[in-house]
Amino acid sequence: MLHLEIITPDQTVYEGDVDSVTLPTADGEITVLPSHMPLITTVVPGAVIAHVGKDEQIFAVSRGVIEVHSDRVRVLSDIADRADALEEAAVERARAQAEKLVSEKREDAETFAEATAILDRELARLKTIRRHRSRRGLPSIGTN
Numbered sequence: 733m734l735h736l737e738i739i740t741p742d743q744t745v746y747e748g749d750v751d752s753v754t755l756p757t758a759d760g761e762i763t764v765l766p767s768h769m770p771l772i773t774t775v776v777p778g779a780v781i782a783h784v785g786k787d788e789q790i791f792a793v794s795r796g797v798i799e800v801h802s803d804r805v806r807v808l809s810d811i812a813d814r815a816d817a818l819e820e821a822a823v824e825r826a827r828a829q830a831e832k833l834v835s836e837k838r839e840d841a842e843t844f845a846e847a848t849a850i851l852d853r854e855l856a857r858l859k860t861i862r863r864h865r866s867r868r869g870l871p872s873i874g875t876n
Contacts, residue, residue, distance in 0.1 A: 733749040733750065733751065733766060733803070734749065734750050734751070734752065734753060734764065734765070734766055734768075734803055734804065734805055735747075735748075735749055735750075735803060735804045735805070736748060736749070736750045736753050736782055736804075736805050736806075736807075737804075737805070737806045737807065738780060738791055738793070738807045738809065738812045739806065739807065739808050739809070739812075740808075740809055740810065740811060740812050741810070745791065745812040745813075745814070746782065746789065746791065746812075746814075748782075748784075749784070750782045750783055750784050751765075751766075751783045751784055751785065752764060752765050752766075752783045753780065753781065753782050753783065753805050754779075754780070754781040754783070755775060755780055755798055755805075755807065756775060756776050756777070756778025756779060756780070756793070756856075757773050757774060757775060757776060757798065758773070758774050758776055759773075761778075764800055764805050766802070766803060767802050767803070768800050768801075768802060768805075769800075769802075770800060770801055770802070771798070771799075771800040772797065772798070772799050772800070773797075773798050774795070774796070774797060774798070775793055775795065775796045775797065775798050775807055775808075775809055776795060777792075777793065777794050777795060777852045777853055777855065777856030778792075778793065778856050778859065778860070779791065779792060779793070779815070779856070779859065779860040780793050780807060780812070789814070789815075790814070790815035790816075790860055791812050791813065791814055791815065791860070792811075792812070792813045792815060792856050792857040792859075792860035792861070793807065793809040793811065793812045793856065794809055794810045794811040794812075794849075794852065794853045794856060795809065795810055795849075795852075796808045796809030796810055810853075811853060813857060813860075815860045815861055830847060830850040830851035830853075830854050831851060
């Protein structure tokens with residue numbers, strides 16, 4: 733078993749023992765099993781999937797850091813949401829607003845960077861919701 737912690741600046745979103753965890757990194761998805769070699773890497777916007785027996789819990793995360801030890805995984809992320817707590821229609825609206833901000837703020841580098849980060853976060857949430865729904869055999873509500 734691995735001890736998994738998913739932590740944001742505001743709270744610990746998840747803490748518990750898992751069989752394995754799949755994480756989004758800059759080099760692609762990795763799956764960590766017990767006795768994994770020590771590792772520190774970045775987490776990118778995407779889905780963290782905690783596997784416990786035949787069950788899985790899915791979380792949408794934004795950018796941050798992953799710390800792996802042989803029996804412990806710690807994900808420090810700006811934002812982490814449980815997939816089953818997200819509403820696809822609301823996330824779709826937020827994505828559309830973020831895309832609009834990105835297209836409007838091209839001259840202001842700081843605001844453009846912020847809008848791009850928001851868009852990345854919303855796209856990760858949307859992808860996570862759709863992944864969660866498809867694994868449960870539910871149809872997706874919106875379209876890309």
